[in-house]
Amino acid sequence: MIENTTDDREKLPVGLLRKVGTTTLTAGIAYVITSLVDKPNIAGFTLSVLIGGITLIVQFLNDFENRLQKVETHQRDHTQHVEDLVETRFHKLNEATELFRLVETSTMRPDEVTTLVRHSTLIGPTTPPLVQSLASAQIRRTSNLLRELSEKADAIYEGEDREWLLCLTEDSTVGIDAVSLMTVDSGSKGVFEGGGLWTSDLGQRYLDAQRQAVKRGVTVRRIMVLDQPTGEDDEELRHLSDLHRAAGIEARVLEPRAVPGTLRNALLDFIVFDGSLSYETTRASSVDHSAKAIIATTRLVMRPDRVRDRIRWFDDLWDSAREMP
Template identity: 45%
Template sequence: MSGAVRAATDSSSATRKALTKKRLATVEALESEGMADMKRLVEDAFSQINEATELFGLIEASALQTDLVTQLVRNSTQISPNSPPIVYRFVQAKIKETSDFLKQLAEGGTVTCYGEDRDWLLGLTRNATTSIDAISLAAVDHDLWQSEIGQRYLDAQRRATRDGRRVRRIFVLDSADVADDPGLQRACYEQRRMQIEVRLLDRGDVPPPLQVQVRDLIVFDDTLAYETTPTTVDPRHAQTSETRLVLTDSRVKECAQLFRELWEVAREPDERDVPPLR
């Protein structure tokens, strides 16, 4: 073999070796990247499994019923991005609202709703375990008792008294003569028939230190306070501008103490106020 041919052969062999080496390096790099990707996938999978396990453990340890929480999650998965946009967006908003509500309740603070929240009012009344103590301002509750929500609220209280829970209400009067307000007379009569303990309190009889504290509120089980803030547009027929659920222990104790002090100075209805029970 001539020198030129030998040189060409050696060059070709070196080229093949270089290409082979390069290919091996490429394969090794791909294998390394593949292993890294696989490792990341496995780690992510285990991380998700661990997180799911942790969450399920928290659910089981929660005071809430496990099946109710898992049912919520399962039902939530039935709503997909392919659902009508308005349904998808509405459900997303409700889930966030519920999540924020639970967070605020768990932290033991205050939850605020602008306007009146009927679900809170009815839900708390139906689920109270021992007592419901309410201060009712005539201006705020003037049209409540004959309304649809008022009737449902009364029915929930009727069921509460029937089941042995104590329900008390103080009607704070702007006028000392109950006969001037037939609607209030009727409300007192009906509620007493439902075994709700009713007392009347003239504003002028409220002790001076408590005058500025009198407000429309309900204390459930001496544990949670439901407070409403009336509008000031028409004081004679005020509406609810804001509702608060208060769980702060010191604040709830203040509300319960306010009710007890007003209850002591309030008077029982007599025949001049309300017709006798039949």
């Protein structure tokens, strides 16, 4: 047995049924009224049909008007959306064009900037969230550094830096003048023991970068500021002297009593690169004086007046220092 369900039946639209019902009701009322005024039946029937037809046409016209208004409203909203979209796209295009023009006129290499942007776009939705966060943090860090460099403001790195130091050494073209405090460079048991700078990975890379700089014609000078007097036969000092001499570095030793009076209470561990930038480290305070020195902050000083002060300090200390044994 085959059962018919309501899904198999064709249903008339509700709106159409309402129109038919309204038309029929109006025509019936018109026919009743015409019958009450003693009109001939044929005339009453014709008049009721006419009124019903007019009612139906009015309903369709009303629906058409409503639909037309909806279409106009939708068209107006769509047009506004398209205009907003086009305006946004043109704004972004103008912004991109302006950025590209700035990149082209900048002293930075355009290919390096565009490569950075291109590589950043490779971090897609499928990249793990932690990797995305790391990439964003590096971009923010680089952006902040570029802003500080452009404003000639001090750039600060919390802790001991290695990237700035090695990059500046590798890219220097004129001279490198360094004041090295032995309290910062020495380990807990001396210059070459207990984690001293010159036996660390950073120290070895830094020394090699200076050796390459000397080969490029860069003058590298270093002043070793001792924390206590020492003799000519000091084994660590001779070893340090041989290390620098082999790298082509001009090095001198400055004993505490020879430090000019104006600098004794304000002596810094700093490096002036090409006479235009000072790289400075600050040691963290510690109650354990036998422990290795901890670098609290690394600072890039770019203000011309402060850089000139560092150059003057270096010249005064260089004149007061003696040759390495």
